[in-house]
Structure formats: C-alpha cells, structure tokens
Amino acid sequence: MIELPDFPWDRLTPYKERALAHPDGLVDLSVGTPVDPVPEVVRAALAGAADSPGYPLTHGTPRLREAAAGWLARRHGVTADPEAVLPAIGTKELVAWLPTLLGVRPGDRVVIPALAYPTYDVGARIAGATAYATDGLLGLGPERVPLVWVNSPSNPTGRVLPAEHLRKVVAWARERGAVVASDECYIELGFDERPVSILHPEVCGGSHEGLLAVHSLSKRSNLAGYRAGFVTGDPAIVRRLLEVRKHAGMMVPAPVQAAMAAALDDDEHARLQHARYAARRALLRPALEKAGWRVEHSTAGLYLWATDDRGCWDQVRALAQMGILVAPGDFYGHEGSRHVRVALTATDERVNAAVLRLQ
Numbered sequence: 001m002i003e004l005p006d007f008p009w010d011r012l013t014p015y016k017e018r019a020l021a022h023p024d025g026l027v028d029l030s031v032g033t034p035v036d037p038v039p040e041v042v043r044a045a046l047a048g049a050a051d052s053p054g055y056p057l058t059h060g061t062p063r064l065r066e067a068a069a070g071w072l073a074r075r076h077g078v079t080a081d082p083e084a085v086l087p088a089i090g091t092k093e094l095v096a097w098l099p100t101l102l103g104v105r106p107g108d109r110v111v112i113p114a115l116a117y118p119t120y121d122v123g124a125r126i127a128g129a130t131a132y133a134t135d136g137l138l139g140l141g142p143e144r145v146p147l148v149w150v151n152s153p154s155n156p157t158g159r160v161l162p163a164e165h166l167r168k169v170v171a172w173a174r175e176r177g178a179v180v181a182s183d184e185c186y187i188e189l190g191f192d193e194r195p196v197s198i199l200h201p202e203v204c205g206g207s208h209e210g211l212l213a214v215h216s217l218s219k220r221s222n223l224a225g226y227r228a229g230f231v232t233g234d235p236a237i238v239r240r241l242l243e244v245r246k247h248a249g250m251m252v253p254a255p256v257q258a259a260m261a262a263a264l265d266d267d268e269h270a271r272l273q274h275a276r277y278a279a280r281r282a283l284l285r286p287a288l289e290k291a292g293w294r295v296e297h298s299t300a301g302l303y304l305w306a307t308d309d310r311g312c313w314d315q316v317r318a319l320a321q322m323g324i325l326v327a328p329g330d331f332y333g334h335e336g337s338r339h340v341r342v343a344l345t346a347t348d349e350r351v352n353a354a355v356l357r358l359q
C-alpha cells in the first residue's frame with residue numbers, strides 16, 4: 001500500500017462551517033479553483049469536436065501540439081518542437097505520476113520546494129520514493145537525485161524564481177544527471193514580476209536536455225473542469241513519457257484537445273482573465289494590509305501569502321469569523337506555519353464582500 005498523507009482540507013471543515021454562518025454568506029478564498037466563464041472561443045471548439053467516436057491520440061493532435069509550441073514561442077520566448085509536446089489530463093495527474101513514469105525508484109529522493117503544492121510529495125510516494133523539501137540544493141551534498149521540482153510562480157507563496165536562480169538549478173542538475181521538472185502552472189499570471197520559463201534560452205542555454213516544463217490551462221483559460229495541460233522539454237524524455245502513457249491509456253479526450261488548441265491560439269481571453277485577477281488582487285491586498293496582515297512574495301500567481309505573525313490556524317479562525325475562508329500555510333510545509341494563503345479566485349462580488357468585512 002502506498003502511504004499517502006492525510007487529506008488536509010478535511011481539517012478546514014469546522015472553519016468553513018464558522019464562515020458559512022456569516023449573515024452575508026461565505027467568501028471562499030481557500031482553494032484556487034477558477035470561477036469565471038470558460039472563454040467562448042474554447043467552448044465553440046469543444047462543441048465543434050463533439051462528434052469524436054474514435055480513440056484520441058495520446059501524443060495529441062498535430063494541431064494541438066503546434067498551438068502549444070506557438071504559444072510558448074509567442075508568449076514566453078521558448079522554442080519547442082511540436083513533436084516534444086505531450087498533453088496531460090490536467091497537470092495534477094502528470095505531477096502525481098511523473099516520478100513513476102520517469103522510473104524513479106523506491107529509496108530515491110525527489111527534491112521539491114520547501115513550501116509546495118502537495119502533489120509533488122504524493123508523486124514521490126506513488127513511486128515508492130520520498131520527497132526532500134528544500135530550496136537549497138547545496139544541502140544535498142554529493143547525493144544523486146533523479147528529479148528536482150521547481151515551481152515559479154509558486155503555489156502557495158506567489159514567489160517568482162529569477163532566471164539566475166533557475167540557471168543554477170539547471171547547472172546543478174545537469175552535473176548530476178537529474179531531471180528538472182518545472183511546474184509553470186501560473187506563468188501567465190505575472191503582476192509585479194514577469195516569470196520566466198525553465199526552457200527560455202537565458203535559463204537553459206538553448207538546450208532542453210534534462211528539462212521538462214509542465215503547463216496547465218486551468219488558470220490561464222479557466223479550464224480546470226476540462227482537465228487540460230501539457231508537458232514539453234527534452235525530446236528524448238518526452239518520447240519515453242509518451243511510450244508509457246500510450247500503454248497506460250493516459251490520453252486527453254479529443255474534444256478537450258480541440259478546446260486546448262483554441263485556447264492556446266487565443267491570447268485575448270487570457271489577457272482579460274489576467275486583468276480580472278489583477279483587479280481582485282488590487283482590492284484584496286491593501287484590505288488585508290490595513291487589517292493587520294503583511295503580504296510576502298506574491299508578485300505573481302493566484303495567491304496572496306499573508307501573515308499577522310500568529311500561528312496559521314489562529315489566522316484562519318480570525319478570518320473565518322469574518323466569513324472569509326483561507327488556507328493555512330502549514331498545508332504546504334512546516335515553513336508555512338505562520339502564514340495563510342489567500343486565493344484570488346472568487347467573483348468580484350465576493351471579493352468586494354471580503355474587502356468590506358476586513359475594514
């Protein structure tokens with residue numbers, strides 16, 4: 001049996017009940033699930049591909065792979081070969097299975113960020129390995145590790161890793177033969193800083209050897225309900241992943257592939273979505289600060305990483321009493337025990353309600 005961690009969200013239930021009792025209802029800023037509409041251009045593409053009786057391609061249609069490569073070139077200065085693009089059934093699936101698909105073995109250690117999206121740890125466990133949570137690779141000494149995860153902009157902190165930092169991670173990993181998987185779920189959501197991809201030539205020196213970038217369409221295009229993402233990078237590694245995924249039936253439904261291609265070809269809806277989050281952030285951040293919280297990092301991504309220096313559960317309780325539900329920082333690692341994560345994923349109406357209550 002795989003030893004999985006407790007599902008932490010269950011611990012939030014009593015606070016949710018408390019917040020639900022607010023006379024003006026709950027403002028749920030705990031999970032980062034999109035609330036705005038699926039763009040029309042994407043819905044039309046999904047509907048247009050509804051008549052898809054045959055099995056979809058595990059590798060994805062050429063149209064989808066070209067759209068992904070086109071988006072990376074246009075928006076992120078990354079040159080990717082469409083052959084080296086591989087769709088995923090949402091990136092959570094890929095994050096959870098990547099160590100296993102790469103052949104990570106029991107006894108191995110997978111490096112994950114000190115404060116991290118919990119699925120990196122789960123993925124290591126599924127492979128029988130253990131996760132080593134650190135932001136400093138030097139602590140590993142000469143140990144060889146098969147896989148290093150980076151996540152910029154970060155969930156939960158909204159921290160952006162500069163190109164210089166990523167270059168050092170790449171050099172360290174290449175010296176030791178480790179794969180670097182860069183989870184770029186929030187790369188389109190830069191506010192005070194512009195995030196850079198691990199595959200940008202300034203970071204990787206123009207070669208994708210040993211590198212993978214993982215991209216989700218959930219946040220950029222409000223497609224969490226469609227399960228839509230992809231991975232690209234080192235062509236040899238992607239080919240290997242494709243082989244295993246073909247055998248295992250890990251394929252994205254054809255209508256979703258068509259929807260993804262339309263989403264990746266269109267920047268206008270992403271610009272609009274970025275503006276929506278920017279507006280919510282511009283309201284929530286000063287409101288939290290006036291109410292006694294300090295916001296750290298949070299220059300990009302979908303979250304405000306905030307603290308009033310008390311334990312995270314005291315802060316969760318204080319906000320729940322105002323009818324506002326947030327996530328305790330310790331869900332993401334020990335270092336988060338004095339922070340809360342405040343998501344920007346609520347409607348304008350709910351964000352305004354939160355701002356009024358914080359006054």
Ligand SMILES: Cc1ncc(COP(=O)(O)O)c(C=O)c1O
Pocket residue numbers: 032089090091092093095117151154155183185215216217218224228229
């Ligand atoms: C850092 C990070 N990676 C990956 C995911 C998974 O996204 P999805 O499975 O919707 O593509 C999330 C979701 O919130 C996330 O925060």
